[in-house]
Amino acid sequence: xxxxxxxxxxxxxxxxxxxxxxxxxxxxxxxxxxxxxxxxxxxxxxxxxxxxxxxxxxxxxxxxxxxxxxxxxxxxxxxxxxxxxxxxxxxxxxxxxxxxxxxxxxxxxxxxxxxxxxxxxxxxxxxxxxxxxxxxxxxxxxxxxxxxxxxxxxxxxxxxxxxxxxxxxxxxxxxxxxxxxxxxxxxxxxxxxxxxxxxxxxxxxxxxxxxxxxxxxxxxxxxxxxxxxxxxxxxxxxxxxxxxxxxxxxxxxxxxxxxxxxxxxxx
Amino acid sequence: xxxxxxxxxxxxxxxxxxxxxxxxxxxxxxxxxxxxxxxxxxxxxxxxxxxxxxxxxxxxxxxxxxxxxxxxxxxxxxxxxxxxxxxxxxxxxxxxxxxxxxxxxxxxxxxxxxxxxxxxxxxxxxxxxxxxxxxxxxxxxxxxxxxxxxxxxxxxxxxxxxxxxxxxxxxxxxxxxxxxxxxxxxxxxxxxxxxxxxxxxxxxxxxxxxxxxxxxxxxxx
Ligand SMILES: Nc1ncnc2c1ncn2[C@@H]1O[C@H](COP(=O)(O)OP(=O)(O)OP(=O)(O)O)[C@@H](O)[C@H]1O
Ligand SMILES: [Mg+2]
Numbered sequence: 001x002x003x004x005x006x007x008x009x010x011x012x013x014x015x016x017x018x019x020x021x022x023x024x025x026x027x028x029x030x031x032x033x034x035x036x037x038x039x040x041x042x043x044x045x046x047x048x049x050x051x052x053x054x055x056x057x058x059x060x061x062x063x064x065x066x067x068x069x070x071x072x073x074x075x076x077x078x079x080x081x082x083x084x085x086x087x088x089x090x091x092x093x094x095x096x097x098x099x100x101x102x103x104x105x106x107x108x109x110x111x112x113x114x115x116x117x118x119x120x121x122x123x124x125x126x127x128x129x130x131x132x133x134x135x136x137x138x139x140x141x142x143x144x145x146x147x148x149x150x151x152x153x154x155x156x157x158x159x160x161x162x163x164x165x166x167x168x169x170x171x172x173x174x175x176x177x178x179x180x181x182x183x184x185x186x187x188x189x190x191x192x193x194x195x196x197x198x199x200x201x202x203x204x205x206x207x208x209x210x211x212x213x214x215x216x217x218x219x220x221x222x223x224x225x226x227x228x229x230x231x232x233x234x235x236x237x238x239x240x241x242x243x244x245x246x247x248x249x250x251x252x253x254x255x256x257x258x259x260x261x262x263x264x265x266x267x
Numbered sequence: 268x269x270x271x272x273x274x275x276x277x278x279x280x281x282x283x284x285x286x287x288x289x290x291x292x293x294x295x296x297x298x299x300x301x302x303x304x305x306x307x308x309x310x311x312x313x314x315x316x317x318x319x320x321x322x323x324x325x326x327x328x329x330x331x332x333x334x335x336x337x338x339x340x341x342x343x344x345x346x347x348x349x350x351x352x353x354x355x356x357x358x359x360x361x362x363x364x365x366x367x368x369x370x371x372x373x374x375x376x377x378x379x380x381x382x383x384x385x386x387x388x389x390x391x392x393x394x395x396x397x398x399x400x401x402x403x404x405x406x407x408x409x410x411x412x413x414x415x416x417x418x419x420x421x422x423x424x425x426x427x428x429x430x431x432x433x434x435x436x437x438x439x440x441x442x443x444x445x446x447x448x449x450x451x452x453x454x455x456x457x458x459x460x461x462x463x464x465x466x467x468x469x470x471x472x473x474x475x476x477x478x479x480x481x482x483x484x485x486x487x488x
Contacts, residue, residue: 157391161324
């Protein structure tokens with residue numbers, strides 16, 4: 001049952017770290033034992049979003065180098081049971097951890113955790129491939145604009161060839177009732193192009209920014225729209241059938257029908 | 268037509284052999300399978316001309332080395348070419364001095380006679396098909412994907428990426444698309460810029476060269 005899931009995107013800044021932190025928190029609150037790995041080596045920030053930056057002693061690279069044991073590097077969250085962070089090192093280059101080392105590390109974590117979530121660097125260069133090497137499944141995060149979607153398409157091609165399965169999509173920062181700007185797509189356009197299963201749509205929500213600043217993922221205690229969306233994604237991850245309510249509020253009826261069709265659900 | 272999804276299979280292709288490394292095979296198992304094939308098929312492979320087909324898989328330095336060490340050198344096969352849909356891998360293999368893509372048929376002194384290249388899948392951004400003949404894509408060609416054909420190109424799905432038909436200067440080549448959404452199409456030496464506002468946008472079209480210009484005709488069956 002233990003699952004290793006990499007969170008990726010083609011373009012940077014679309015919300016991988018935000019999503020990792022919120023899903024990790026939501027899954028832990030639901031009683032699963034979760035570790036979030038910050039594999040964006042060199043750009044430490046999952047620790048900040050989770051509010052655990054002051055408690056870091058060792059990093060992922062220390063573990064791989066043998067400078068400490070895996071258990072020593074794990075930072076335990078004090079607000080919820082079952083949530084741990086394996087932080088990134090700040091100083092090394094992106095290739096400090098080799099794919100085989102990453103894989104061994106993830107396999108070691110499988111023994112103790114239900115979910116291993118890997119926050120990876122954007123793009124298709126070495127950093128991403130290393131981060132993905134230990135994962136079975138992938139969640140691809142994109143914003144609903146043409147350039148992010150094209151880059152996501154590229155990443156999905158790579159993930160398919162790396163044999164990750166399933167590969168599922170999160171559309172983040174959807175703005176409801178938005179006047180259609182030139183480059184913005186709606187969710188059905190995105191699904192048309194990427195042709196993978198959708199696992200959730202997260203609305204643009206100012207609470208995300210405040211929660212990041214506070215170091216408190218929204219899924220810890222908020223009922224804001226983004227919190228609900230992340231919570232729903234975490235439930236779909238464990239196989240619950242959660243209707244796509246969050247998008248009901250945002251879009252017209254025809255759209256829901258297409259989503260349902262894309263998901264193989266009935267009317 | 269459907270091939271096993273999780274093994275390496277050997278197919279005869281006239282005088283040549285084609286070794287298909289299924290995309291569903293995990294990277295770790297590729298190494299094991301290469302050893303197995305090298306052992307089991309050594310007699311067949313020895314001295315044979317072989318095309319290595321990796322489908323959509325990324326061929327990087329490690330995989331290249333593994334294939335040479337486990338398969339090519341131990342069996343004494345003659346490596347004709349490498350096939351992968353991944354554009355970056357194609358560049359990497361060419362830089363390393365290998366032939367990439369379908370090999371031209373060598374027999375006789377006929378002009379290059381290539382069978383059409385048939386692909387039953389969509390091409391994602393960064394993936395590329397190059398073929399010395401006609402290309403038929405039964406799937407979409409996404410933005411950022413590329414198709415280069417010596418002859419005609421048929422796209423049975425949506426075209427958003429780049430197509431160049433008749434890439435050696437054949438203005439008689441055509442591009443036939445079921446769902447046209449590309450901003451640019453190249454035929455022979457011409458480049459056609461497409462108009463999002465045109466009546467045929469999103470519909471079936473035949474694209475050809477007429478004198479100096481690239482012509483788009485809507486069609487229905
Ligand atoms: N749903 C949302 N609503 C509003 N703001 C958001 C939302 N999701 C993410 N953001 C904001 O977008 C910015 C980028 O998010 P984040 O750091 O999670 O992206 P990333 O993909 O991890 O970036 P990088 O590629 O740099 O690692 C952050 O400031 C974050 O607060
Ligand atoms: Mg990040």
